[in-house]
Amino acid sequence: MDYNFQEIEKKWQAYWAEHHTFETKNNSDKPKYYVLDMFPYPSGAGLHVGHPLGYIASDIYSRYKRLKGFNVLHPMGYDAFGLPAEQYAIQTGQHPAVTTAKNISRYRQQMDRIGFSYDWSREVRTCDPSYYKWTQWAFLKMFQHWYNPQTQKAEPIETLVEKFRKEGKWDNLSEKEQADLLMNYRIAYLGETAVNWCPALGTVLANDEVKEGLSVRGGFPVEQKKMRQWQLRVSAYAERLLEGLDELDWTDSLKEMQRNWIGKSQGAEVVFHVVNGDKEYDVTIFTTRADTLFGVTFMVLAPESEWVEKLTSPQQKQTVEEYLAAAKKKTERERIAETRKVTGVFSGSYGINPVTGEKVPVWISEYVLAGYGTGAIMAVPAHDSRDYAFARTFNLPVVPLIEGCDVSNESFDAKEGIMTNSGFLNGMTVKEAIPAAIEYVEKMGIGHRKVNYRLRDAIFSRQRYWGEPFPICYKDGIATALPFEELPLELPEVDKFLPTESGEPPLARAKGWEYKGYPIERSTMPGFAGSSAYYLRYMDPKNDEALVDKDVNAYWRNVDLYIGGTEHATGHLIYSRFWNKFLYDLGYVCEQEPFKKLINQGMIQGRSNFVYRIKNTNTFVSLGLKDKYDTTEIHVDVNIVHNDRLDLEAFRRWMPDFATAEFILEDGEYICGAAVEKMSKSMFNVVNPDMVCERYGADTLRMYEMFLGPLEQSKPWDTKGIDGVHRFLRKLWKMFFDGDTFSVSEEKATPQELKALHKLIGKAQSDIENFSFNTTVSAFMIAVGDLSDLKCNKREILEPLVIVLSPYAPHIAEELWSLLGHEETITYARFPEYVEAYTVENNVTYPVQFNGKMKFTVDMPKSYSREEVEAAIRADAGTAKYLQGAAIKKVIVVPGKIINIVC
RNA sequence: GCCCAGAUGGCGGAAUCGGUAGACGCGCUGGUCUCAAACACCAGUGGCCGCGAGGCUGUGCCGGUUCGACCCCGGCUCUGGGUACCA
Numbered sequence: 001m002d003y004n005f006q007e008i009e010k011k012w013q014a015y016w017a018e019h020h021t022f023e024t025k026n027n028s029d030k031p032k033y034y035v036l037d038m039f040p041y042p043s044g045a046g047l048h049v050g051h052p053l054g055y056i057a058s059d060i061y062s063r064y065k066r067l068k069g070f071n072v073l074h075p076m077g078y079d080a081f082g083l084p085a086e087q088y089a090i091q092t093g094q095h096p097a098v099t100t101a102k103n104i105s106r107y108r109q110q111m112d113r114i115g116f117s118y119d120w121s122r123e124v125r126t127c128d129p130s131y132y133k134w135t136q137w138a139f140l141k142m143f144q145h146w147y148n149p150q151t152q153k154a155e156p157i158e159t160l161v162e163k164f165r166k167e168g169k170w171d172n173l174s175e176k177e178q179a180d181l182l183m184n185y186r187i188a189y190l191g192e193t194a195v196n197w198c199p200a201l202g203t204v205l206a207n208d209e210v211k212e213g214l215s216v217r218g219g220f221p222v223e224q225k226k227m228r229q230w231q232l233r234v235s236a237y238a239e240r241l242l243e244g245l246d247e248l249d250w251t252d253s254l255k256e257m258q259r260n261w262i263g264k265s266q267g268a269e270v271v272f273h274v275v276n277g278d279k280e281y282d283v284t285i286f287t288t289r290a291d292t293l294f295g296v297t298f299m300v301l302a303p304e305s306e307w308v309e310k311l312t313s314p315q316q317k318q319t320v321e322e323y324l325a326a327a328k329k330k331t332e333r334e335r336i337a338e339t340r341k342v343t344g345v346f347s348g349s350y351g352i353n354p355v356t357g358e359k360v361p362v363w364i365s366e367y368v369l370a371g372y373g374t375g376a377i378m379a380v381p382a383h384d385s386r387d388y389a390f391a392r393t394f395n396l397p398v399v400p401l402i403e404g405c406d407v408s409n410e411s412f413d414a415k416e417g418i419m420t421n422s423g424f425l426n427g428m429t430v431k432e433a434i435p436a437a438i439e440y441v442e443k444m445g446i447g448h449r450k451v452n453y454r455l456r457d458a459i460f461s462r463q464r465y466w467g468e469p470f471p472i473c474y475k476d477g478i479a480t481a482l483p484f485e486e487l488p489l490e491l492p493e494v495d496k497f498l499p500t501e502s503g504e505p506p507l508a509r510a511k512g513w514e515y516k517g518y519p520i521e522r523s524t525m526p527g528f529a530g531s532s533a534y535y536l537r538y539m540d541p542k543n544d545e546a547l548v549d550k551d552v553n554a555y556w557r558n559v560d561l562y563i564g565g566t567e568h569a570t571g572h573l574i575y576s577r578f579w580n581k582f583l584y585d586l587g588y589v590c591e592q593e594p595f596k597k598l599i600n601q602g603m604i605q606g607r608s609n610f611v612y613r614i615k616n617t618n619t620f621v622s623l624g625l626k627d628k629y630d631t632t633e634i635h636v637d638v639n640i641v642h643n644d645r646l647d648l649e650a651f652r653r654w655m656p657d658f659a660t661a662e663f664i665l666e667d668g669e670y671i672c673g674a675a676v677e678k679m680s681k682s683m684f685n686v687v688n689p690d691m692v693c694e695r696y697g698a699d700t701l702r703m704y705e706m707f708l709g710p711l712e713q714s715k716p717w718d719t720k721g722i723d724g725v726h727r728f729l730r731k732l733w734k735m736f737f738d739g740d741t742f743s744v745s746e747e748k749a750t751p752q753e754l755k756a757l758h759k760l761i762g763k764a765q766s767d768i769e770n771f772s773f774n775t776t777v778s779a780f781m782i783a784v785g786d787l788s789d790l791k792c793n794k795r796e797i798l799e800p801l802v803i804v805l806s807p808y809a810p811h812i813a814e815e816l817w818s819l820l821g822h823e824e825t826i827t828y829a830r831f832p833e834y835v836e837a838y839t840v841e842n843n844v845t846y847p848v849q850f851n852g853k854m855k856f857t858v859d860m861p862k863s864y865s866r867e868e869v870e871a872a873i874r875a876d877a878g879t880a881k882y883l884q885g886a887a888i889k890k891v892i893v894v895p896g897k898i899i900n901i902v903c
Numbered sequence: 904g905c906c907c908a909g910a911u912g913g914c915g916g917a918a919u920c921g922g923u924a925g926a927c928g929c930g931c932u933g934g935u936c937u938c939a940a941a942c943a944c945c946a947g948u949g950g951c952c953g954c955g956a957g958g959c960u961g962u963g964c965c966g967g968u969u970c971g972a973c974c975c976c977g978g979c980u981c982u983g984g985g986u987a988c989c990a
Contacts, residue, residue, distance in 0.1 A: 256907055781927055
């Protein structure tokens, strides 16, 4: 009987759905295990073979854990709000909800075909009102809480009011003043800052949504603009987000990325007295190098700094204004392109160096950022390369502070050496001088120790339609929370998805978008809002009373294994951790960290194929001959190319232009060129999982994707090896059949058979636990190879073999399992016990035929001569027992330690 | 520039603790089956020398530690990823 994967896979997928095989209960005697995939954004293009890579790995792990006796939570859902659906809606008028639903059903179909063991009864969609009710709920909680730096946690805003009242800073304020005051403390707050404004998308974006001055979605230019926006006070949690990393089982590189993004730096704030004509001000700067105070020869303000206006002298006013205007006009991208180009103007005022008393000029330059520190710096050109470049351009003095350093051509940035020219710091090393200087500054009352973080608060409003509405209305201009009973505040209908003519967000088009006569906020929430707590909602997806029931949360706790791409390192994975910590502070969740172990699967790149058209003709020349002609390289659909050989007929049918194509072949074939590129529609290199399932079956697809290489590594999709994996499954199938009859013997297994089986069990177990899925596939191939060489068809061997295989190839495993006479699904079978005795050559209880290599520890003779060593081996009773007189071909000796013996 | 990761046959990749490098798969070569092809099966396959037994050489480059190094240490080169005037 042939291995009919089509039929088998259809049959078992239907069986699983009908029997709710993968539905999970919220209570069980079994230990819990939570395996989560990063849920996908359902795009119009559908899944390509790259998407399921992580899903297959997590599915294997889930199925493995079930076999090991765990109650496994393995859910899936959709990150369904987002820009592409809305851009599509703008172009076509089609409601984003409609396209999203359509895309979701296609995704579901594709995923079902791969045989995932998701508990679909727990599916969530971030755009469902019953789901975003809890996104809005969390937002309101953030609005109603503040971060108390004393207790290091979120507390109700009322405790802050109480504090102000006690300090006498409350009752004398007007209602508006009170609201404004609290806004400075709320965890979700309205605040004015420089934001990333993307004119093409008509919205602001968070820092992680911008890369190299372009929007991540769409690649449109982004500019800096001061705007009043909703923000989340993520920065308040900076220290806890940083500390929490230590206990997580994530890769070092990912933790490092988060550490850099949080960007903790320890230093001091120092006050400089600044004189502008007859006016005097105290300007605070931040530095990590307080030890270099004696080398300060000028100061610099960011162009956007509030000090600029106050510190510009009348004489310099015009020059400064021109400079500011020019700086303002530049887009973010232009600024990046012009990095290292030194620009700046003198403000006209002078600061006083607090340690030397010297007058230092105050300059204004783009190289100082308004958003970091205080937006003002002390410049030490001798020991900072940026200050150095500035000083050389504008002829400012350079005062070296470290013995023997040469600053004639470049600054000396290293934090090492002995201080000089530095008053009381002279003679100290830099490492001693930094704390000493800070201490001095504190004692003199001119500054204090300060820790700075690079991590910014998250901009939380988007001037878009397809997102969660804010449950906020404005009473006489005061932002006010809607009562919880009003949630979910559903997204209203609009006639068009574009901004209004006056530049208001699309929600301004919604009729009656108000609460009890008060206008409701018109922005919507960003993509990361819905994805920040979805892992909690899966625990209790139907609960209408709470995001997640307390007891249910206490059972599932947090995610044990999370699999997804690195691209979320500084976005979702930070926001989610922040969101979770906030809910933890409020007592809604029982764990500080949401994701215990995280694995980043690599990307599967596309492998594009090319044909070469001779210019101005419709003739195509094969790869090997193309250099003889003047040709144009054209991407050709990889689905009509097999092993780089073009299907000529399919090519003629592919596009009308090519219907009359002529070919110049080599050896009767057309060989295509190839290159590794991103998998995308425009390069015609997209391979759909459906195509692979059609041709080889889901089990082959699953095993092949794992076989491709280490999970974490990026690699191109290449179908070259897929036949080998398919061949393996057919070989396995054949072991159960004698001709067309299913034939399994009840005979007792031989030692060799047991050895082959247990080598597999041991290897599969440790490989799966180490997420080394590719080598497990090899282990399967070896075991099946060995067993078919032994013509093994014994139940005692084949039954455990099928169980071990089932996480990888669940359909064929179920079929064989049922043919073996089991009525229950294999999903909850017991993973076979690994018996080391069967596999270890020198095991006492079960000695197997000795041939090959062994490692022994024996007492070593004084010399390493062959005779003496061999004599020592044979003298060792335990070793000799297994040698059984076999000739020793080769011996590798370590003094008193290890011997490798080849017989 | 800074931080992180990596480099192994024609290709994807193994090597769990420092112990026979190249498992497994692909590809290729030869063979069996077939009228033929496909499928399947068997044998070979890092390089060099040799009919052969076998020998030499070999994990990006240079050096070190060790009886022994893909693995540990020092210095480079290259590739991938992150980040970028963060004071």
